[in-house]
Amino acid sequence: MLVRRSIARIGYRFGCNLLPLLPNWPGEVVFIKLLNQRLSEELQDGLFDFLDSKVLEVSVTDLGVCLRISKRDAYFVRAPTDAPADSTISASICDFLAIASGKEDPDTLFFQRRLCLGGQTEIGLTVKNRLDALDRSRIPQWAQRWLEMTAAELAAIVPN
Amino acid sequence: MELVCPAGSLPALEAALDHGADAVYIGFSDATNARNFGGLNFNDKNALRALERIRARGKKLFVAINTYAKPDSFTRWQGAVDRAAALSADAVILADIGLISYAREKHPNLALHLSVQASATSGPALEFYRQQFGVRRAVLPRVLSLRQVQQLAAASRVELEVFGFGSLCIMAEGRCHLSSYVTGESPNQNGVCSPARAVEWRNTASGLETRLNGVLIDHFAEHENAGYPTLCKGRFIVDGKRQHVLEEPTSLNSMALLPELKATGIQAIKLEGRQRSPAYVAQVVRTWREAIDAVLEPGTEFSVKDRWRKTLAKNSEGKQTTLGAYDRPWQ
Numbered sequence: 001m002l003v004r005r006s007i008a009r010i011g012y013r014f015g016c017n018l019l020p021l022l023p024n025w026p027g028e029v030v031f032i033k034l035l036n037q038r039l040s041e042e043l044q045d046g047l048f049d050f051l052d053s054k055v056l057e058v059s060v061t062d063l064g065v066c067l068r069i070s071k072r073d074a075y076f077v078r079a080p081t082d083a084p085a086d087s088t089i090s091a092s093i094c095d096f097l098a099i100a101s102g103k104e105d106p107d108t109l110f111f112q113r114r115l116c117l118g119g120q121t122e123i124g125l126t127v128k129n130r131l132d133a134l135d136r137s138r139i140p141q142w143a144q145r146w147l148e149m150t151a152a153e154l155a156a157i158v159p160n
Numbered sequence: 161m162e163l164v165c166p167a168g169s170l171p172a173l174e175a176a177l178d179h180g181a182d183a184v185y186i187g188f189s190d191a192t193n194a195r196n197f198g199g200l201n202f203n204d205k206n207a208l209r210a211l212e213r214i215r216a217r218g219k220k221l222f223v224a225i226n227t228y229a230k231p232d233s234f235t236r237w238q239g240a241v242d243r244a245a246a247l248s249a250d251a252v253i254l255a256d257i258g259l260i261s262y263a264r265e266k267h268p269n270l271a272l273h274l275s276v277q278a279s280a281t282s283g284p285a286l287e288f289y290r291q292q293f294g295v296r297r298a299v300l301p302r303v304l305s306l307r308q309v310q311q312l313a314a315a316s317r318v319e320l321e322v323f324g325f326g327s328l329c330i331m332a333e334g335r336c337h338l339s340s341y342v343t344g345e346s347p348n349q350n351g352v353c354s355p356a357r358a359v360e361w362r363n364t365a366s367g368l369e370t371r372l373n374g375v376l377i378d379h380f381a382e383h384e385n386a387g388y389p390t391l392c393k394g395r396f397i398v399d400g401k402r403q404h405v406l407e408e409p410t411s412l413n414s415m416a417l418l419p420e421l422k423a424t425g426i427q428a429i430k431l432e433g434r435q436r437s438p439a440y441v442a443q444v445v446r447t448w449r450e451a452i453d454a455v456l457e458p459g460t461e462f463s464v465k466d467r468w469r470k471t472l473a474k475n476s477e478g479k480q481t482t483l484g485a486y487d488r489p490w491q
Contacts, residue, residue, distance in 0.1 A: 047199075050198065050199075099437075099439075102171075102438060102439050102442075103439060104439055105436055105437045105439040105440035105443070105475060106437055107388075107435075107436050107437065107440065107477075108439075108440065108474060108475050110386070111385055111386060111387060111476075111477055112385060113368075113380070113382075113383060113384070113385065113386055116361070116363075116368075117361055118361055118362075118363065120357075121356045121357075121359035121360065121361065122198055122355075122356035122357045122359075125197060125198060125199070125356045126197075126198030126199040126356075127199070128199070128437075129168065129169070129197060129198060129199030129200045129435075130199040132168070132169050132171060132172065132199075132437045132438060133168075133169035133170060133171060133199065133200075134171070135170065135171065136171055136438075
């Protein structure tokens with residue numbers, strides 16, 4: 001328990017210092033690949049068509065990471081670097097993980113100003129609702145456990 | 161006392177069932193329900209899955225078709241009632257009197273609940289809906305004080321459902337036009353108060369501005385709690401002072417009144433929040449399940465536990481929860 005918390009603390013500090021110095025594109029490539037794999041059925045069903053030619057910018061504020069996502073045909077793609085964002089979502093890594101692991105309600109975080117929406121609200125809100133509607137049982141058990149554990153460890157060491 | 165819980169998606173429905181819902185209410189993905197937001201609600205495929213999961217747990221499914229049809233779109237609302245009937249939902253929650261009449265004639269075995277949007281606040285109004293259409297249950301508008309609820313319950317031959325928890329609006333249920341005044345769309349006709357396409361957040365040097373269709377309705381300092389922007393909860397300058405002119409963002413929490421509501425014979429407690437995530441549904445439903453179980457436990461004195469109050473406060477819109485009109489002795 002203590003060891004895990006120390007690792008989380010070191011990892012988090014390391015991430016906060018190092019990640020802002022690195023380019024965003026490797027993270028974008030990996031994240032978008034993961035999204036395309038996991039959400040292929042939803043993409044085929046047209047559930048993310050509202051992102052066609054739009055730019056969604058997801059910023060992890062404390063890690064200085066910014067992922068810019070768009071969609072073409074039935075795939076998420078990296079957004080062109082010169083295109084301004086149509087919608088922005090930003091929060092700390094802690095709060096993103098709490099949302100992803102199903103522990104926190106995004107609206108609650110939004111009311112508390114911990115999750116920020118910018119640009120076209122409809123895009124941000126629809127993204128939130130679409131992600132809420134995903135069947136969590138499709139996330140592999142180990143990944144769910146990892147998410148929950150990491151979210152809990154970070155919540156314990158990072159102040160809101 | 162039945163616990164009626166919100167679900168805007170299948171995972172939210174699962175969360176409600178996992179944490180103690182007796183019934184779950186859902187809407188179809190269009191303007192026939194009052195939470196018509198992008199990515200929310202159920203298409204036919206998901207509604208069928210919802211029903212299967214409800215049946216597997218022996219619980220009830222209600223379908224909210226609680227907005228008002230326009231003259232040229234009545235068939236869409238009729239279609240929604242037909243879809244709910246084909247689904248074998250346990251009840252439909254309706255507001256439009258023409259739609260109630262249609263549902264009664266076309267589907268005589270379909271149980272009808274009167275939506276809060278129908279705004280029936282008197283004994284004769286409830287009795288009219290029962291006699292004319294066989295309405296089984298009515299959701300009482302949140303304008304009533306506890307004493308008024310007790311008076312209604314004493315004489316009512318319709319089952320009564322009251323709101324337990326959720327974001328409050330100015331409580332002119334079924335009659336509010338503030339949203340359409342600014343955006344052209346209202347909850348009663350378009351199923352949405354402050355449609356997201358009209359909402360704009362703008363970060364400025366002095367804080368966060370929110371605009372509705374270009375109209376500035378609020379400004380938040382850096383760490384101030386924000387709410388979803390509705391005109392009624394905006395802050396405006398009146399008499400030289402910037403203030404909440406209509407109302408503050410607040411959530412209703414009637415948990416402290418559970419013993420009185422039980423003694424009055426209220427059949428169901430409704431939780432608001434189909435637009436919220438499965439995490440909200442899980443936390444709020446679990447809290448209310450524990451509270452209702454506690455109040456139904458014979459021979460024990462009920463009090464609201466601190467843990468319950470904290471969970472509900474955390475999930476509230478605005479900084480505070482209130483008993484709302486239940487606690488207005490002057491009414």
